[in-house]
Amino acid sequence: MQRMIEIDSPLFLNARELSSPADWPAIFGNDHPLALEIGCGIGDFIARTAVDLPDLNFIAIDIYNKGCYKTCRRLEKSRLANVRVLREEARQFVAERIPKGALAAVYINCPDPWPKKRHRKRRLVNSQFAEFIRDYLAPGGDFFFATDFDDYGIDVAEAMPAVEGFENRLAPDLYRHELEGYHLSKYMLKFMAEGKRIYFVHYRKTTDG
């Protein structure tokens, strides 16, 4: 059982109080493009990325209450105004709260690997998920996926070319082990310290998609 920590932060939103889809320009007070991090953990990646890209509005979601709490604290310490945090499940949140075609970028770093073969169908990212998220990306919107888990990385890298409406930004490679300019998350650093390699996958929704 998660011990629920009350999150009393102006950056934390309760999705149930939002319209469907949510009015993000009203929430952020501007109409900058939206970016979404799924599974933000403790918020280290989003905090750095939101500093780099002040003209994007970032939504960070995680189902983990303590992670959302830590993310809010980190963002408040950095005085970042272009991020909002929600404790939400990815697919449900996107379907209910994100307007189709609205996302300039989606970031998914080290999602739960479900290493046992019989649990693989629980993995978040696969070709069905890529097709689902494509509808919510703007034309030219970026899809980033990173994992330390070899067969998750290779499965996603090998599935993506068959998903219509995306172009591979790392071509001719299907994945890389380093991605210039991309911040390393807590889990990436932890796995790299254990000698593991990260698999980065980067696709862009085509402008005619």
Ligand SMILES: C[S@@+](CC[C@H](N)C(=O)[O-])C[C@H]1O[C@@H](n2cnc3c(N)ncnc32)[C@H](O)[C@@H]1O
């Ligand atoms: C292994 S951690 C990685 C955290 C962070 N991205 C990093 O790289 O340091 C995976 C995170 O994804 C969250 N998560 C797993 N499934 C999710 C889902 N369906 N929707 C939202 N968050 C999810 C977990 O709660 C956890 O915080």
